[in-house]
Amino acid sequence: MTREELTEAIILAKKNKGLSWEDIAAHLEMGVVWVTSACFGNNSMPEAPATKLCSLLELPDQAMTTLMEYPTKSWGRDVPQDPLIYRLYEAVGIYGTSIKEVVQEKFGDGIMSAIDFSIDIDKEENPNGDRVIIVLNGKFLPYKTW
Amino acid sequence: MTREELTEAIILAKKNKGLSWEDIAAHLEMGVVWVTSACFGNNSMPEAPATKLCSLLELPDQAMTTLMEYPTKSWGRDVPQDPLIYRLYEAVGIYGTSIKEVVQEKFGDGIMSAIDFSIDIDKEENPNGDRVIIVLNGKFLPYKTW
Amino acid sequence: MTREELTEAIILAKKNKGLSWEDIAAHLEMGVVWVTSACFGNNSMPEAPATKLCSLLELPDQAMTTLMEYPTKSWGRDVPQDPLIYRLYEAVGIYGTSIKEVVQEKFGDGIMSAIDFSIDIDKEENPNGDRVIIVLNGKFLPYKTW
Amino acid sequence: MTREELTEAIILAKKNKGLSWEDIAAHLEMGVVWVTSACFGNNSMPEAPATKLCSLLELPDQAMTTLMEYPTKSWGRDVPQDPLIYRLYEAVGIYGTSIKEVVQEKFGDGIMSAIDFSIDIDKEENPNGDRVIIVLNGKFLPYKTW
Amino acid sequence: MTREELTEAIILAKKNKGLSWEDIAAHLEMGVVWVTSACFGNNSMPEAPATKLCSLLELPDQAMTTLMEYPTKSWGRDVPQDPLIYRLYEAVGIYGTSIKEVVQEKFGDGIMSAIDFSIDIDKEENPNGDRVIIVLNGKFLPYKTW
Amino acid sequence: MTREELTEAIILAKKNKGLSWEDIAAHLEMGVVWVTSACFGNNSMPEAPATKLCSLLELPDQAMTTLMEYPTKSWGRDVPQDPLIYRLYEAVGIYGTSIKEVVQEKFGDGIMSAIDFSIDIDKEENPNGDRVIIVLNGKFLPYKTW
Amino acid sequence: MTREELTEAIILAKKNKGLSWEDIAAHLEMGVVWVTSACFGNNSMPEAPATKLCSLLELPDQAMTTLMEYPTKSWGRDVPQDPLIYRLYEAVGIYGTSIKEVVQEKFGDGIMSAIDFSIDIDKEENPNGDRVIIVLNGKFLPYKTW
């Protein structure tokens, strides 16, 4: 069972059972962005949540192995085109230098890990238009000298 | 006074007075990422904070006009190379599709604005290594039909 | 039913019934560029017009779901090659800076939304050659400071 | 006097005299986008408006020749980065195919000229947020067969 | 019948009947470059020559509609690789600026249309090696001011 | 004297003496596109026309050497942006394959040289708008087999 | 029979008959690089060697036509990745300017043809490691002036 076949099977089962990504994530007791990303084949899923997912969505047996494989990550074009994703890219472009300046002032010379890292998304109700809150949380990694 | 000259003057004055970006932002009563970005010439500064900045850093007279100009934003290469900024780009690449899925499940078809938008950075102390917390907060904009 | 299959089915039904995009748009009581774009899979169609479209073109049942899905937008090459589309790209290239200058002089620092946005096309008869009138109408979004 | 020197001189004189692009365009009795674009060196200015501009802004003698030269047009990067200009690029990307479909349905096989062409910008006041109206007006050019 | 299927059918029929592009063009009373380009799907063919072509090559019924459709033009890579096409690209690269200078000296500020445009190819016999003569003939389009 | 300095000196002298490129080319008894291109530094000029040019424009002594040097040719971006030059690029893109087909049908397998090659430009007066005639004339080079 | 099918058939027959490219080239009395390149579909083969090749490898009837067609040449990526081909690309990059200088010093302003051109490869035995000798032999083409 390839990654693409598995993702298709998950999306179909999800639609047929009328589940949202949040429902699935709640059942797996994991974060919704991480669960979505693992279902899209961009993260490997440990045994425990993979077992729950297979049983919740009644996925075929080979799904377990595929869910647990270590994926090769990729994302197509250097400059994304979908407006929602482009706006994130634009924010990194415009504010990247300022984020670097502020992070390194607070923590010293180093970076925020994108591996020991999580993303959460919240909705803030607001009479002027609800707001999307995206929280990136990554371990600070100081540059080693040697 | 060009943007580049102003940025250089700000950095010099900041160093001479021993101020951090957080000190400056606190004095201006604005967010530190926004202040840094305006000082780097990627945002225009309204009159009130611009006046405070000029007096705090003893900038020359022409600085006011330059600070208040509407900048043309840009960020160099399509794929950033500095590791700190690249990790943000990578996170957008790997998780962009999942973020889109989760945001649109929560809010409907639309995007997070990168204009009616803010960024905050926090430090979470952690015995296994401190963590960088970056919060993106943007207005949800539903696609118009017509 | 995939987006591609749906678009093909729509084009075939449209040809067989001898309808133009304007006929379809009039029947749906929506703008013709928006309708065309939703039929090409670049916009999601709300329930009411989707119902009308399915009945007008006698589309199969699964068409409703596909029409209402939130699409991932994309447009191929960074520089378009078809002459009609290239001329629009060229106009953005040559006049982009001037448009920015004039919009920001009229409205302040901000942008025209491409989300809360519509496009209309008119034909102006003219003895020296008819003229194409394309009207872009987008909400002004001022940059937030924080 | 190079194009760059002239543009700088115009911007300085405009600022010193407290004129807007609209004021200048009204004085020249030409469209404001066209005037801005000619002042930025992307269009050649005929003798009549060039004379008025030189006298209004008290530009040096050599300005006339430079204003009237035929420019080589260019716009830097294939994908623009400033958010205001990017949104126009994005609209061409997402709606280009639909615009092509609608224009060719209305006019036959051909394109909208970007040479026999004008752009106007209006502000539509709106309680939900003012709207930017950009009108592109180009001669329809049918493909020649031979 | 798709464009690709039609082009294949035309090439097969042409080979089987032992016709050259010049034979076909003479039968259609149109230019040979234009006929070739329409057969390759880069131009739409009006009803009269399309009828002649279908009867000459005994093409199936659906060929008429496909021949008359308005194509989306494209050409693959930005820099062509086949040596014959590359040499044309190189000539545009090396002589483009000089051609611009000479055309605008002769005609004023404007361009040569690539839409109201034709191409003819001749063979000039020459004892030192025959010569290829390519004639581009396009309407001059002066830039509009507004 | 560098190529750039020489080109600047030629353009200045040409403007001061009120000469057109056609005047200069007539004086040199050479084609106007070739003369323009040599003055822009894209072709080396043999001694006879170089002598005439130096005396006509009263260029300094070192100009002779620079005019006669063998240039390294280049043209900036892969996809040209100036509309006049882009239209030529577009014509090569759209018609390149058809030109190849017709040339090779007429001459056999080979190419048109871009070295043993000339370009001429004519103006065809026409009540519907004058026409630009560009004639490319290159030696046919058959592929060698070995 | 397409070029790809033919190339596959040739490689299979060559393997089954235990022939090397040199064996085939010797049988055709042509150069081995040229023969390999024609078998890979990058050169058209004249009737005489095509007949010999078909009989040597017992290729099907349609092979003759395909072998004799005029190919459209291409080579994938701008920067090759296979190490053997990259080293050639690198040599052109590093020594290109010097080769230009030396060729033009010896021959005058012009180029080496890549059309009236051949390549031969020899093996030079050497106790310190055998050496690959690649000989490029192209007609000198002087730039035409006009």
Add this chain to the structure above:
Amino acid sequence: MTREELTEAIILAKKNKGLSWEDIAAHLEMGVVWVTSACFGNNSMPEAPATKLCSLLELPDQAMTTLMEYPTKSWGRDVPQDPLIYRLYEAVGIYGTSIKEVVQEKFGDGIMSAIDFSIDIDKEENPNGDRVIIVLNGKFLPYKTW
């Protein structure tokens, strides 16, 4: 003394003394492509030829050190534009795969070194047009297994 200053000084001295690259190479008893390339700063020159070069061209003292430095090699654009260099690039593109096939048939799996490598250029007189002979000579390097 930078590489650029040195190259300029060499070219000036060479012109003033009326020497060709072949004269210089003969004096240094080295190959002319190698000498040209070292003078252009793409190869480091050992002490013996560097001493001869400095004395032949009467270069300043610091020239020795600069000539002997180990250069960082580069060549600008991925696709060269000067026609002479492009033809070499095109030959690598079109014949690269065939060269690989023939070299590996003759030598086994490996490559031709571009480091233990030389280039020579000869002129072959020919009544049909003189021919440029470029000989690449590189050590064969077999792939190591481990």
Add this chain to the structure above:
Amino acid sequence: MTREELTEAIILAKKNKGLSWEDIAAHLEMGVVWVTSACFGNNSMPEAPATKLCSLLELPDQAMTTLMEYPTKSWGRDVPQDPLIYRLYEAVGIYGTSIKEVVQEKFGDGIMSAIDFSIDIDKEENPNGDRVIIVLNGKFLPYKTW
């Protein structure tokens, strides 16, 4: 049997037999990176290890020939996207110039071969987090002068 089919067959057999790459490499008495790379089709395998591999994994007969073929190497995008591979690319980017400086200081002007070359990977246990040790071992190749 194509390279892709063979790689798939190897991966399947490896999974079914519960072998790791290290197990396979130990059985073949070759390095694990080299074995993995040959199984992925990026290196040709000599007869001895190919025989062992076929018998260990019970591969079909045609596998031998495919394993021993000389591959054409490639790796997709210029900038890799998978984080593990990107970090290696980043290390080459950031430290490339320093590595060059140190290698050439130690060895003279030349390079490290990527052909007479091996890679080994070790795991260093460490209470602060285990460490990946990658050892590149390549023959030094001095630049030839000639």
Add this chain to the structure above:
Amino acid sequence: MTREELTEAIILAKKNKGLSWEDIAAHLEMGVVWVTSACFGNNSMPEAPATKLCSLLELPDQAMTTLMEYPTKSWGRDVPQDPLIYRLYEAVGIYGTSIKEVVQEKFGDGIMSAIDFSIDIDKEENPNGDRVIIVLNGKFLPYKTW
């Protein structure tokens, strides 16, 4: 004092004092690749080695601050051109997938850090040609799930 000025000053002082990078590194008691990289402005230097470096090379006072600043890292082109650096890039390209496979087999799903990371270079004497040994040593970072 900018990074560029500092690097130039270091290189000059190093040359004048006849020191190698290894001498400097030994004096600073740090790794030679790290020291070189910090001197080239790609790493920030802590106070202790910076003090030693300033005194060893007799650098001006402002050098301390510049040495200790946190740099923005970059490396020019996506595909490096200098042969020594290109070979490293090629090794990452060809072996990247195999390295990923082996590392993840040994360590689980995760990457090798390029931040908590060091590089050492050794020389292995060998009668068949000395060998360059490059050791990359990076902390293994497992992917976090959340």
